[in-house]
Each structure stands twice: as structure tokens, then as C-alpha cells.
Amino acid sequence: MNMRRFALIAVPYFWLLALFLVPFLIVFKISLSDTALAIPPYTPTIKDGISALIAQLDFENFTFLASDDLYWKAYLSSLRIAVISTAFTLLVGYPIAYGMARAPEEWRATLMMLVILPFWTSFLIRVYAWMGILSNEGLLNQLLMWVGVTAEPLQILNTNTAVYIGIVYTYLPFMILPIYAALDRLDESLNEAAEDLGCSRLQAFWLVTIPLSRNGIVAGSFLVFIPALGEFVIPSLLGGSGTLMIGKVLWEEFFNNRDWPVASAVAVILLLILIIPIILFQRNQQKQAEAEQ
């Protein structure tokens, strides 16, 4: 019986150790190694003695990252793009979640399914769908010119605007679902009480509904912000040459420049940046779980 318990724990444990933790330690190690040593075929350092390993460590790649403008700008611009698109997703997602929570009971299961359905559809295809719409000859420009907003087609595809649209579109379900969950539990008599006590509809919304759905807003924002920061597909399909995002930089450093140590160093710093929002997110979830008990 103890053998069985051991096997039950050991199999998933060792799987994750071998295919999640060890690979990550390798990235960490390579980020601290010399370019010349690590250019393919690099000698695997796992076999090397620990002393040799420590002797080889150097922070050259990190000082290189710090000295080159490109990387600083890429991190900052990723942060900016992630923050702005999270804000837009919240602005678009909140009214939808609110409408769902106020919809008649018998509609809700269907509305819920309609929000989840895009999530099951290929991410790549959802991003691709916008390429045709946003291009210079695309439907959006045709519409704008027909309405008379603009005489010349606007350049939307291959700009940051297209990246914002892409992120809002693909991550919208992640924002709607937690906010809907928070609003669904909300007791509407609280709003009625506020209105009876002299609040206007809008005041009641600001003073009662928004604070009580705070957990949903926070959870949804992190669920959009965290993946958006390391996004690769959206900036490379919808963004232009001027769109700097760190996921794209890492990809190009690895596949085009074949500079593995720098790619690894880029990855390590991206992870360090992500640790803060991840911890905040975990804490929010814990608080919510405790509040429910």
C-alpha cells in the first residue's frame, strides 16, 4: 500500500521535475554562460562538475541586456502594451459581464456558452481573422471610407492599435468570466437600498456594484495582463516592425540570431518581471477563497 502511495506521488512529481524544473534551471544556467560556449552545438553543462559550473558563470549576458537599448525598450513597451490593452479589455468586458448578470435566468446558460465558445476556437485563427479586417483594403477601411470618415485607407494593420485590438479580442472571455461570477453573486437589494437612501442609479453603481465586484475585476485584469505581457502571436501577426514586445524579441533572438544565452537571459528577466503580478494574483484568489468560506 505504501508502495502504491509512493508511486502515485512519484510519477507526476518526477515528470514535472524532469520536464518543468530541470529545463528551467538549464535556461537559468545558459543565461549565465558565455556566448561562444553556448552556440550550438553547446556542450551540455549538466555533466560538468559543480566547480566548473561556478567558474563558468558570468553576468555578461545580463550586462549586455542592460547596455543595449533594444531590450529596455522592449520590456517597457511590453509593459505599456499589456497595461493599455488590459484597461481596454476591462472597459469592453465589464458592460458585457454586467449585461449577462442582469439577463433573465433562462438566457444565462446560453450567454455563458457564447462567451466560452471563442475560447475553444483556435487562438491563431482568432488573431488571423483580424488580419483581413484591419488591412488597408480590409472591411474596416472599406466601411470607414464608405461612411466618409476618411478618404484614404488608414494604416491599422501592423501598428500598435492592431495589437491592442487583437489582445482585447482574444482575451475578452478571461475578463468577462470572473467579473460575471462576482456580479452574479451580488445581491441586487443592496442597489435598491442605495437608491432608496437617495443615490442615483449611477451613484449606486459606483458606490455599491463596482466595489463589490472588485475581486472579479482584479482577477480578470491579471488573467489578461499576465499572458499579454509575454505574448508572441499577436504582435508578430498584427503588429508592425515598430511593435516591440519581449516575447517577439526572445523568439527572434533564438530563431533568427541563434543567440541562446541572450535569449535565455531575456527569458529570465521576463520571468522576474512576471513574479510580482503572479504573486498579487495568487493573493487575490486566496482572499476571495477565504471570503467565501
Place this chain on the structure above:
Amino acid sequence: MKRMTWFNVTSLTLGFAFLYLPMIILVIYSFNASKLVTVWAGFSTRWYGELLQNEAFLNAAWVTIKVAVISSSIATVLGTMAAYVLVRGGRFMGRTLFSGMIYAPLVMPEVITGLSLLLLFIGIGLDRGVLTIVLAHTTFSMCYVSVVVSSRLVSFDRSLEEAALDLGSSPWEAFRLVTLPIIAPAVISGWLLAFTLSLDDLVIASFTAGPSATTLPIKIFSAVRLGVSPEINALSTIMIAIVTVGVITASLVSKRSSLRAQEETRAAERPTT
């Protein structure tokens, strides 16, 4: 009292239009006769025909399905085990590390997961191909499975398992005859989630695939980089259709089974005559 104001109706209409219009447009334009994807030149199924003759796409589709079936099945077994360990396993050495390793891949950027696995595979001299993609996909999707299954394990009544043990069944029998049937819906949705994630994945597959094995998303991505193409529109339409049918079927099935469960509870509560 629920009120549907004009504001709620408008925001729902606009919101769902935003979610669905791009995909509807994509589907409509897949039936466009013109090669110019932005000009409508009449209805045609020409691109579907060309797609079915494109061997590179068909091969990639086959590799993708193979990888998805194998990796999601292994991930379901490993993920269910991991969930069981987390919820029922009690204390053991390195439990915190274990739960950390279950949750970390969920928030890890795909580029980092892909890069780290590739460096591992090169480090141990494993040739990149179907096997490496399966290993990579299994690793991240087992974490999703484990989250789905453990939320179900947490909510169910442990005394049922204890009763089975008291009545003389072995822990394995108690798991197979009592626990597994109860958590089955979560295990199935875990498998579906793992399957979809694997079908969908571009970034991790790009890092771990070799020249011998290309998946459909990699193929689509390299075609799409050059611009919009009617063949990709046709392919997208097929994929959207499959997912839509799947999701609607799944929701109908779960609706029916929850109705049946309600009826059974009602029947059980009815006093016997």
C-alpha cells in the same frame, strides 16, 4: 427582480457582435471565388477543394491530431494523479514544490516553456519530432487537467470513499468504484481541455518540433505571415465548425445529465409507498 435596461441590451448586442463578427466574416470569405480575399466575387467552394489536395496541410493535420490524442490522454492520467495527491495525499516531502510546479506552468509565458524544453531536449540529445512535442504538450496540459480535477475532488463528500474502505474495499477499488465515477465529468472536461490546448498550441510546438514533424498551427502560422490566404480561410472555417459542434453537443449532454441528476434526487427524496 431583474431588469433588462436598454443599456444592458446594447452592451450585450455590441459585445457579442464584437466576439462573433470577425469569425463570421472569416467563414463568409472562405466561400469567396476570388483569390483576392477582400473582394467578393461570388460563391465558390474552390478553396475547400484545393485544401483537400494540399498534402502538406493534410500531413500536418494528421501529426497534430496524433500529438493531441496521445498527449491529452497521458496528461489526463498524470493530471488526475497529481490532483489526487494534492487533495487527498496528505503531507509528504516537497509538497509545496509539487503544488508550485502544478500551478507555475499555467502562468508561464509560452515562449519560456518552449525555450526551456528545447534546451533540455538538445542537452540530453533527444531528436526533435513527434515525441518531443508530445512530451512538451503533456507537461503543460497535465497541470490544467489537475486544476480542473482537483476543484471537483475538493467539493465532493469524502465520507463516500471512507464508507467504501470501511466496507472492505482496497484503496484502489474505492478509487475505481466510488471516486472515479464521481469525478468523471471533471476528468472528461480535463481531457477535452488538454486536447484543445494541444491542437491550438503554436509557440511551444515551434520550439519543440523538428523538421520531421510539423503541426497544423506551425503550418498555418508560416502561411499567414505572408498575408491572408483563401485556403487558410477555408481551413479556419472547418476548424471553427468542428469546435462549434463539439461545444454545443457537450453543453447539451451536460444539461441533460444535470436534469437527470435533479430528477434522481427528487425521486430519492420522495417517500416510498
